[in-house]
Structures are given as structure tokens and as C-alpha cells.
Amino acid sequence: MNTESPLYVVLAGGGTAGHISPLLAIAGALRQSLPGVQLLAVGTPGGMEARLVPAAGLDLATISRVPLPRRPSVDLLRLPGRMAGAVKQAGSILDETGADVLVGVGGYVCTPMYLAARRRKIPIVVHEANTRPGLANRVGARLGGHVAVAFAATKLGRARHVGMPMRPEISGLDRDAARAGARQALGLDPDKPALIVTGGSSGAQSINRSLAAAVGTLADAGVQTLHITGRGKSVHDADGKPLAAPGYRQVEYVDGMETVYAAADLLLARAGAATVCEVAAVGVPAVFVPLPIGNGEQALNAGGLVAAGGALLVDDNDFSADWIRDNLIPLLLDKDKLARMAASSEHLGIRNADRRMADLILEVAASGQNSRKQDSRKQHSRTQHGRKQ
Incomplete structure (x- = not known):
């Protein structure tokens, strides 16, 4: 792992307890696996996460809620502008934190976060809780996210079956x-x-x-x-x-x-x-x-x-x-x-899904850091070569 600065993981998700609970369990497992890890959750101002995430001792940033209309409507016409604004907010959060990896668990907040991470070549890890994947996580998977699922029957990319991250009071x-x-x-x-x-x-x-x-x-x-x-x-x-x-x-x-x-x-x-x-x-x-x-x-x-x-x-x-x-x-x-x-x-049943997710996130983050180091070396080499010429 990067020894020069702590690993920074941004976790996106919210709206319901079904999204927030696994997010908090994943955060807890990451802290156990890598005590120096820096964590930030991202949600929307009106979701349950606004109350539950800070109460669990995790910092929370928010971006605008952008519902995705399922049928033609006025909201559908407004979607591109709203999405662009939310993606800009998401990008600012990723830039300010210097995020090494983005983890999404579903909910309205995830689509703009996935899009912003993709533009910055920040690795994406998706956890899908339901057998029938949600729209945001389908977007994350199509953008090249590393996918983990709670149910073996879930069809979403080349998914890894890890189970559902849950509180240790339950899993133990x-x-x-x-x-x-x-x-x-x-x-x-x-x-x-x-x-x-x-x-x-x-x-x-x-x-x-x-x-x-x-x-x-x-x-x-x-x-x-x-x-x-x-x-x-x-x-x-x-x-x-x-x-x-x-x-x-x-x-x-x-x-x-x-x-x-x-x-x-x-x-x-x-x-x-x-x-x-x-x-x-x-x-x-x-x-x-x-x-x-x-x-x-x-x-x-x-x-x-x-x-x-x-x-x-x-x-x-x-x-x-x-x-x-x-x-x-x-x-x-x-x-x-x-x-x-x-x-x-x-x-x-699977009791250690939180640790499985933490292992996957750290693995993806390490791979992403190595790729960025290689890109940096190539850029440095091209710069030096240009100077010599």
C-alpha cells in the first residue's frame, strides 16, 4: 500500500437503511483491516444517511439528489442539467479528498459519484444488495466497477459473491x-x-x-x-x-x-x-x-x-x-x-461479508495506486525525453 499518505476511501450510498447499514459495516471492517485508513461517506441531504452516518461516527458529505425518471416527464427533460450539477459536486469531493477508491452501495447518490470517479480514473467498487440490481449500480458496473453481490443469483457484470456486510453484533x-x-x-x-x-x-x-x-x-x-x-x-x-x-x-x-x-x-x-x-x-x-x-x-x-x-x-x-x-x-x-x-x-449464510468487502476494496485500491504510479513514471519519462531533444 501507499506508505507516503494514508489510503482514502470514499463510500457512496443512502436513501434507505438497506443501503446505509452495509455502508457502515464496510467502513467498520476497513478500519479494522487498515487502522490508518481515511473514510468519507457521501449521501444526499434528505436521506436517512444524514442522521445515521454521523451518529455512527463517520464523516458525511452530501450532493444533490437526482432521481432518474422511469417514463417521459418534465423531470426527464431536467435530468441532464441536474445530473451535470451533481457530477460536478461529486468531482469536487473526490478532488478535495484525493480519493484512492470509490465504493458505492446503491441509491441516488451513486450515479453521479460513479461518473465523477470514472472521469478521474479512480477505481470503483460496487456492492449490490438485491438479487435484481438497482439502476445506479448497473451504471457503476458498466463503467468498469469491480462488482460484489450479496446474493449468488444476482446478475451484474463479473460479480464476486461476498454476501451482505452487517453489524458485528449480528454477524457474531x-x-x-x-x-x-x-x-x-x-x-x-x-x-x-x-x-x-x-x-x-x-x-x-x-x-x-x-x-x-x-x-x-x-x-x-x-x-x-x-x-x-x-x-x-x-x-x-x-x-x-x-x-x-x-x-x-x-x-x-x-x-x-x-x-x-x-x-x-x-x-x-x-x-x-x-x-x-x-x-x-x-x-x-x-x-x-x-x-x-x-x-x-x-x-x-x-x-x-x-x-x-x-x-x-x-x-x-x-x-x-x-x-x-x-x-x-x-x-x-x-x-x-x-x-x-x-x-x-x-x-x-455468510457472516464475514464486511471483511470480504474490505479485502476487495484494499486490493482494488492497491492496484489503482500501482497503475497511477506507472502512469506517473511514464509521464516523467516522456517529459525527460522531450527535454533531451
């Missing part, structure tokens, strides 16, 4: 050792079968409705349920009171999904890329209800884990109180099947 989780403490922290009975339901940070109203109709059936079966509804999405009964039943408890949010993973016998959730990868890494049996809107990426994300036997998949339209009664409760009461699902899940 020992579910058996943490189970008792996690259940106590979440107010769960240490001995009863535990179903934990979550729709992610924003909640899932269709899951909430179906579960509300099944809480009595779950209680009658001896199942305890922790229902993480999402902020501002608490579930009420017909009288407008907070939903209540024996063995049922609802909260809007749990700080630290590792506690949830340790406590659950079965997780019921959407199939966001981070959730699927974390479930596989730590070996939590899961039932996924993919988000019914969008491009179908959530069903694709869960496909590999379902095929391996670590999870079940149910369409949002089919998920109901009856489905819970006929499928979910029998599964929760079948300890042997849950154990087989957990083993299948762990076999497929």
Missing part, C-alpha cells in the same frame, strides 16, 4: 448463548414458542391486519407473539383500543435486531435484502411475506433461502389469519422442523 451472534437474555430483554416467556413479527422500520400494514385477526388462535395454541408494528403503526381492535390477547405484546420498534434473532423461534417478516441475509447468517427459521409492490425484488431475495429449506415464502395476498392457523402454528410447534430450517439457513 450466538443464538443459543444469547437466547435467555434476549427473551428477558423483550419480555418473553423463556419456555413458550415465540413468534416475532416485523415489517421493518416502516412496518407492514397487511401483515399487521392478518396477525391481529389471528392473535386469539395463536394464544390458544400456546404461542407467544411479539409484534413489532413499525413506528406510528400500532394495531388496534374494533373498539379502537390497542390490540391485546394472552401471550401477545406489541411494540413499535426494537433497537438491535440481534436481540430479536436470538429470542425468536420463528421470524415473520418482509423479504428485504438485509433481513434475508441476516436471517441466513445467524440461522433463524423464517416466513417471508414479500412486499407486493415494486419490481418483485423481495421474492427474488428470499428465493435462495427458501429453496435451501431455511425459510417459507407466502404471497401477500395469501397471507391471512387462516394461513397462520393452517401453516404457521403447526410449524412453530414442530421443534424438529425448526431445527432443520435453522441448520439449512446457517449453511447458506
Whole structure:
């Protein structure tokens, strides 16, 4: 590596927790691998990164948000000017930092950062979290970026399958050792079968409705349920009171999904890329209800884990109180099947994706530094030759 100055890595991404979480995990692994590394995250002013990145102790710079319209509109006509402005902002950041490598994890910020890096011949590393690649990362791959993916099925350039970078509290989780403490922290009975339901940070109203109709059936079966509804999405009964039943408890949010993973016998959730990868890494049996809107990426994300036997998949339209009664409760009461699902899940999961990404970034950065040194020597040689003539 360059001994004259510290390596400078710029990490771009944001908009959702699905982009920010792996970015922060990669930053942490880089600091462990190369303590002197200099890091800067780049996002947009209105994204979640504006709050989460500084809170994690990482410096953040911002550039203008430039959405890419999917159909003809006035915004499409304005796109070239907006993109040019964002690329100029991105270039200023890269120039001021003297970046050795750009790492992109997806989101609106990445396209202008990729374009600016390409113009400066700064090496690009792309991490794609979803099975169906996002537009920005497809751009990064076409610009010659070194591509890493969370799912083996992702088709994006000549990708390296590294898994999903995640917080060490999750990747290092020992579910058996943490189970008792996690259940106590979440107010769960240490001995009863535990179903934990979550729709992610924003909640899932269709899951909430179906579960509300099944809480009595779950209680009658001896199942305890922790229902993480999402902020501002608490579930009420017909009288407008907070939903209540024996063995049922609802909260809007749990700080630290590792506690949830340790406590659950079965997780019921959407199939966001981070959730699927974390479930596989730590070996939590899961039932996924993919988000019914969008491009179908959530069903694709869960496909590999379902095929391996670590999870079940149910369409949002089919998920109901009856489905819970006929499928979910029998599964929760079948300890042997849950154990087989957990083993299948762990076999497929990847716990060290953050370190794999750090290794790739350092490898690409070193190659880029060597190339620039060679270019500098060639330029110096041509200059000297010209002087002699």
C-alpha cells in the first residue's frame, strides 16, 4: 500500500437503511483491516444517511439528489442539467479528498459519484444488495466497477459473491448463548414458542391486519407473539383500543435486531435484502411475506433461502389469519422442523461479508495506486525525453 499518505476511501450510498447499514459495516471492517485508513461517506441531504452516518461516527458529505425518471416527464427533460450539477459536486469531493477508491452501495447518490470517479480514473467498487440490481449500480458496473453481490443469483457484470456486510453484533451472534437474555430483554416467556413479527422500520400494514385477526388462535395454541408494528403503526381492535390477547405484546420498534434473532423461534417478516441475509447468517427459521409492490425484488431475495429449506415464502395476498392457523402454528410447534430450517439457513449464510468487502476494496485500491504510479513514471519519462531533444 501507499506508505507516503494514508489510503482514502470514499463510500457512496443512502436513501434507505438497506443501503446505509452495509455502508457502515464496510467502513467498520476497513478500519479494522487498515487502522490508518481515511473514510468519507457521501449521501444526499434528505436521506436517512444524514442522521445515521454521523451518529455512527463517520464523516458525511452530501450532493444533490437526482432521481432518474422511469417514463417521459418534465423531470426527464431536467435530468441532464441536474445530473451535470451533481457530477460536478461529486468531482469536487473526490478532488478535495484525493480519493484512492470509490465504493458505492446503491441509491441516488451513486450515479453521479460513479461518473465523477470514472472521469478521474479512480477505481470503483460496487456492492449490490438485491438479487435484481438497482439502476445506479448497473451504471457503476458498466463503467468498469469491480462488482460484489450479496446474493449468488444476482446478475451484474463479473460479480464476486461476498454476501451482505452487517453489524458485528449480528454477524457474531450466538443464538443459543444469547437466547435467555434476549427473551428477558423483550419480555418473553423463556419456555413458550415465540413468534416475532416485523415489517421493518416502516412496518407492514397487511401483515399487521392478518396477525391481529389471528392473535386469539395463536394464544390458544400456546404461542407467544411479539409484534413489532413499525413506528406510528400500532394495531388496534374494533373498539379502537390497542390490540391485546394472552401471550401477545406489541411494540413499535426494537433497537438491535440481534436481540430479536436470538429470542425468536420463528421470524415473520418482509423479504428485504438485509433481513434475508441476516436471517441466513445467524440461522433463524423464517416466513417471508414479500412486499407486493415494486419490481418483485423481495421474492427474488428470499428465493435462495427458501429453496435451501431455511425459510417459507407466502404471497401477500395469501397471507391471512387462516394461513397462520393452517401453516404457521403447526410449524412453530414442530421443534424438529425448526431445527432443520435453522441448520439449512446457517449453511447458506455468510457472516464475514464486511471483511470480504474490505479485502476487495484494499486490493482494488492497491492496484489503482500501482497503475497511477506507472502512469506517473511514464509521464516523467516522456517529459525527460522531450527535454533531451
